[in-house]
Amino acid sequence: MKAYVAVDVGASSGRLMLAKKVDGKLELKEVHRFKNGFKEINGHDYWQIDHIIDEIFTGLEKIKHMGISQVDLGIDTWAVDYVLVGNDGQKLHDPISYRDKRTEGAINALTSKLSKQYIYEKTGIQFQTFNTLYQLYTEDKDNLAKTDKILMIPDYIGYVLTGNAVTEETNASTTQMLNLRQGLFDKDLAKSVNVSQDQFPHLVDAGTVLGSVSHKWHVKYDIPETEVITVATHDTASAVVGTPGKGDNWAFLSSGTWSLLGAELNVPENGLDAFAENYTNEWGAYGTYRFLKNIMGLWILQCVRHELNDRYSFKELAAQATQVAPFQTFIDVNDTRFTNPKSMIQTIQNYARETNQFVPTTPGELTRVIYDNLSLYYANEIHKLSGILSKPIDTLNIVGGGSNVELMNQLTSTLAGVEVVAGPSEATAIGNIIVQMITSGEVDNVVAGRKLIENSFGLKHYQPEANKYVGVLDRYCDFLSSIHHESKEAV
Ligand SMILES: Nc1ncnc2c1ncn2[C@@H]1O[C@H](COP(=O)(O)OP(=O)(O)OP(=O)(O)O)[C@@H](O)[C@H]1O
Ligand SMILES: C[C@H](O)[C@H](O)[C@@H](O)C(=O)CO
Numbered sequence: 001m002k003a004y005v006a007v008d009v010g011a012s013s014g015r016l017m018l019a020k021k022v023d024g025k026l027e028l029k030e031v032h033r034f035k036n037g038f039k040e041i042n043g044h045d046y047w048q049i050d051h052i053i054d055e056i057f058t059g060l061e062k063i064k065h066m067g068i069s070q071v072d073l074g075i076d077t078w079a080v081d082y083v084l085v086g087n088d089g090q091k092l093h094d095p096i097s098y099r100d101k102r103t104e105g106a107i108n109a110l111t112s113k114l115s116k117q118y119i120y121e122k123t124g125i126q127f128q129t130f131n132t133l134y135q136l137y138t139e140d141k142d143n144l145a146k147t148d149k150i151l152m153i154p155d156y157i158g159y160v161l162t163g164n165a166v167t168e169e170t171n172a173s174t175t176q177m178l179n180l181r182q183g184l185f186d187k188d189l190a191k192s193v194n195v196s197q198d199q200f201p202h203l204v205d206a207g208t209v210l211g212s213v214s215h216k217w218h219v220k221y222d223i224p225e226t227e228v229i230t231v232a233t234h235d236t237a238s239a240v241v242g243t244p245g246k247g248d249n250w251a252f253l254s255s256g257t258w259s260l261l262g263a264e265l266n267v268p269e270n271g272l273d274a275f276a277e278n279y280t281n282e283w284g285a286y287g288t289y290r291f292l293k294n295i296m297g298l299w300i301l302q303c304v305r306h307e308l309n310d311r312y313s314f315k316e317l318a319a320q321a322t323q324v325a326p327f328q329t330f331i332d333v334n335d336t337r338f339t340n341p342k343s344m345i346q347t348i349q350n351y352a353r354e355t356n357q358f359v360p361t362t363p364g365e366l367t368r369v370i371y372d373n374l375s376l377y378y379a380n381e382i383h384k385l386s387g388i389l390s391k392p393i394d395t396l397n398i399v400g401g402g403s404n405v406e407l408m409n410q411l412t413s414t415l416a417g418v419e420v421v422a423g424p425s426e427a428t429a430i431g432n433i434i435v436q437m438i439t440s441g442e443v444d445n446v447v448a449g450r451k452l453i454e455n456s457f458g459l460k461h462y463q464p465e466a467n468k469y470v471g472v473l474d475r476y477c478d479f480l481s482s483i484h485h486e487s488k489e490a491v
């Protein structure tokens, strides 16, 4: 019986999950979990990439000590960030986090030379100031001149493990540098940020065999024989593979540090409506497209919890939120002030004061405001998504850590008027495993993989509650319109 390992590293935590197919079900075991996060050093926010790699080897040693001598392994992480590798094959420096302030103003600077319409028509990718395109635009030019390879985070980890360098396409699409029609890095866009196309290793599809973990690591660590498969290395792409959606009218919500809400398409949708709403066409596994909107997500609550000295678990905060009256304060969760403030609690409270609303102070009130407004934002986006795609959305599959929050699952179902199917919370790791199983031939395709997921993990269903919160979503949309109108006037 083959053993598979998913290395899933999100912005807030990483984990190694061991999986096997037993009696027609997928058995999943969390073998190792570690905290992830960036450190501010000399004014920049750096990921601790060597720590992440050490933790991966720690997890692999645990698997070997379980008596498992051979595994297939896939790596998925957050998007857009990269490592610059010099001619000596070593990183020039630790990767800088997408939340670093270096890209502030970069979109306006670059799009004063290349219009947004031009870039969106080529790439179909959303305008986020942290996209690789804008990070490279602000990158140290001397460093770029010394760069032999630009490796996206999961590709860099695969390179360190095996010595083989590739660029996996689902994560490459988040750079906003892939040309939709050519299926390659766009020459003009690369040139506009002082890099050449060949500084990115060749593109590969999700499911490609990368190679074996190098012998040198077996000398240093007691680990299994490990074959690395380049899975859908953007964590959200793996999460979508691991989402057990059915039929044609389902949408996904990958709910973690970020909330990624969208639909899986067979052709990209980069028309005027999608452009106007800043929807993105990130590439999915097996020739699909992840048409989605980035929503600030549980990052906001992660920051609040950290400011409270991690005194409460997320489960405890969720329980406290259920004791607080709903919809006392509206916030635009995608307001850039929530991107990486010094104090998230003060930012939320100042926002409430500026808009003459109830000011949350207790952990339960703060959590409730965050859950209420994420649910409202999701409901509003589901209606927009349905309009852009000109098709009804009748089911929202919520996966990731956020799918554990019953309050939000139920609020979203009622506000959006759709069924919510919640789980699996580890959909990212499961999608990572499914791609490995398709490559090994143990699973035929994604449809079969999603059936296996549905049969293996308990999913929870939520239906809209009749006559509850009537008119709240309309009030929220009016609030957003008034806020955006005022901010435009303020410019
Ligand atoms: N039992 C729980 N109760 C309430 N909230 C939870 C629970 N478990 C996880 N969460 C929420 O899920 C979030 C983490 O989700 P998830 O594990 O999918 O993120 P991640 O994979 O670490 O990071 P990323 O989103 O960058 O991939 C936490 O910030 C928390 O808000
Ligand atoms: C920048 C984020 O990593 C990216 O937009 C998001 O899709 C993600 O990767 C969430 O983990």
Ligand SMILES: [Mg+2]
Residues within 6 Å of the ligand: 008, 009, 010, 011, 235, 256, 400, 428
């Ligand atoms: Mg994750």
